[in-house]
Amino acid sequence: MASDVGDFSGSGNFNDVGRAKRRSRVAMVVAGVAFLLMLAAVTPSPYTIERPGPVVNTLGDVNIEGETMPVISIPDAETFPTSGALNLLTVSLVGSPEHPTSWLSLVPALFDPSQRIAPRTDFYPDGVTLKDREAQGTVQMQSSQAQATAAAFTALGQDVPVSLVIAAVSEDGPAAGVLREGDTLLRVDGAQIANFAALRAAIVDSGAEQDLLLTVSRDGVETEVTIRPEVPEGGTDPLIGAVIATQYDFPVDVDISLSDIGGPSAGMIFALGIVDQLTPGAMLDGIAVSGTGTVTDTGEVGPIGGLEQKIWAAARADSDLFLMPVANCGDVPARVPSDLQIAPVATLDEALAAIEATVAGDTVPGVEVCDAAATAAG
Incomplete structure (x- = not known):
């Protein structure tokens, strides 16, 4: 009996040892996870995150180097008051050859439908640097502004040699x-x-x-x-x-002021903004229109990149109407904001008609235009 009592009195020591071992194993697991997270946070990945960028109302003002100025200015022509918002949409890229994303930084984008993870070479082909891409974007922006101005004057019936x-x-x-x-x-x-x-x-x-x-x-x-x-x-x-x-050779000069935004995809919105300023009456009548699309000097609207990100940017800007190129119909995601009216257009005239219909409260042809375009192409 005495020996039995002695054996039970040592059970507390056994429990303490077991708990110590479990704590040690947990600590090792936590340390391992922490090490892996630290490694993922500092190890470069070969991917770039594409996400919604700044939204700019082209009918408003912009601050450049401390000076406030209108985005679109036509000083030598009679212009008319505007109302509402005509939003230019952009896409931001996170992850360049010089500043790659870490593996850990990719995790939030996996759960955000407005962000897309893609191989960095999709945006920066071999040998192309961030500086190269920015320089190309600047040239494209300048060209898009000139073509948009030509498209606007042409839509207004003015000759543009x-x-x-x-x-x-x-x-x-x-x-x-x-x-x-x-x-x-x-x-x-x-x-x-x-x-x-x-x-x-x-x-x-x-x-x-x-x-x-x-x-x-x-x-x-x-x-x-x-x-x-x-x-x-x-x-x-x-x-x-x-x-x-x-x-x-434009009838009058048009000045477009933007900072740190490149690429050709704002062409259609620039053209709409110029038309609005040069025509009597407020074209938007207080509504918010967002859009994206290149435009030729004759008014054809062309495809752009980052459509999904721009759709979400338009929704977050409380847009009453989102204008997109018909040529991007194949890029419309399965999941889109439920309260956003999307209008695919092929020309500047179609974009103007969609705005007019929205202001009047009429039905605007939506993504069903994509099905009709696909049928016609097939």
């Missing part, structure tokens, strides 16, 4: 030794060149390995030159091997 000027010549392309920087293209095969799209169509129609007669103005003198377009390696259409800049 166009000049196509050679900005650069490829050293080993068909135009080398034939065209010079500063040449102004006048005619192709004797026909007047209306715009860049017409020139491009003439080159494609001519085909590769066929002589193309170009009339250019060089130092004020008309000169005829012959070029044989070629299909570049990996390409499908013939090219002449020159960078062509489009220059417009």
Whole structure:
């Protein structure tokens, strides 16, 4: 009996040892998890996060280097009061070659439908730096502003003369030794060149390995030159091997002021903002319209990137209407904000009609336009 009592009196020590071992194992697990989290927080990933960026009301003001100025200003023309908001939508990228995302920073984006994780090479091909991308975006923004201005004046029935000027010549392309920087293209095969799209169509129609007669103005003198377009390696259409800049002669100057925003996707919204300022009456009548889409000088609305992120940005800006390119119909996500009216458009005129219908309280063709477009294409 005495020995039995002695055995039970030691059970507390056994329990203490077990608890100590369990605490040790838990501590080891916690330490391991903490180490893995620290490692994930500092280890670069090969991915970039695409998410909604700033929203800018193009009918409002912007602050640039401490100075407040209108986003769109037309100082030499009669302009009219506007109301409501005409929002330019942007996308922000997190993760560049110089500043890659960590593995841990990707986790929140996995649970946010407004964010997308994609390989960094989708945005920064091999050899392309953040500085390269920003420089390209600046050039695209400048071009989109010029095309938007041309589209707006054209929509208002005003003539916008166009000049196509050679900005650069490829050293080993068909135009080398034939065209010079500063040449102004006048005619192709004797026909007047209306715009860049017409020139491009003439080159494609001519085909590769066929002589193309170009009339250019060089130092004020008309000169005829012959070029044989070629299909570049990996390409499908013939090219002449020159960078062509489009220059417009606008009825009045239009100033667009933005900071740290690049790319071509604001073209349609810029054009709508110019039209609104130059026409009597408040086009929006107090509603909020957001949109995205490139625009040509003749008013065709083209595709953009980051559609899903811009849809969510439009919803968060309490937009009454979201305008998007028909060409992006295939990018409309299965899940969209339930209270957002989405209107796919193919031209600036269609965008204006969608705004007019929304203001009037009429039904605006929505994403069903995408089904009709797909059927027509098929």
